[in-house]
Amino acid sequence: MSAAENPIHHFYDVSAGAAQDLLRLAHLSFEFGSRNALYRTDELKAALQALSAGPAPQEDETVDLIEALLLQAARSQHYQLCILQKLGSPDSGWVCLIPDGDFDQLQLVVQKHRLCSDTLE
Numbered sequence: 001m002s003a004a005e006n007p008i009h010h011f012y013d014v015s016a017g018a019a020q021d022l023l024r025l026a027h028l029s030f031e032f033g034s035r036n037a038l039y040r041t042d043e044l045k046a047a048l049q050a051l052s053a054g055p056a057p058q059e060d061e062t063v064d065l066i067e068a069l070l071l072q073a074a075r076s077q078h079y080q081l082c083i084l085q086k087l088g089s090p091d092s093g094w095v096c097l098i099p100d101g102d103f104d105q106l107q108l109v110v111q112k113h114r115l116c117s118d119t120l121e
């Protein structure tokens with residue numbers, strides 16, 4: 001599968017080691033779930049502005065900024081959006097943006113850790 005075929009990947013039962021390897025590849029990541037550790041609003045605005053090369057949106061809510069950032073990255077067609085569900089905890093994990101240039105590395109990590117995904121094997 002090429003990077004352009006499907007830029008969104010959902011991984012299930014991701015171990016701490018696999019998550020660490022994938023997060024190393026990410027340009028941006030955030031944790032979700034009961035102990036979510038989100039970025040500060042100013043960091044998200046700066047990242048969104050860098051991706052879009054335009055003014056940052058005026059939204060005050062972090063969730064809106066994250067959604068805007070993810071949409072902009074998806075539109076840029078230069079990133080893979082990966083959703084990592086923690087092993088044993090399907091309601092928590094990470095969302096990360098991995099550049100297309102690291103798609104081969106992404107596939108190697110998936111193979112190394114035998115991760116389950118709907119889009120990558």
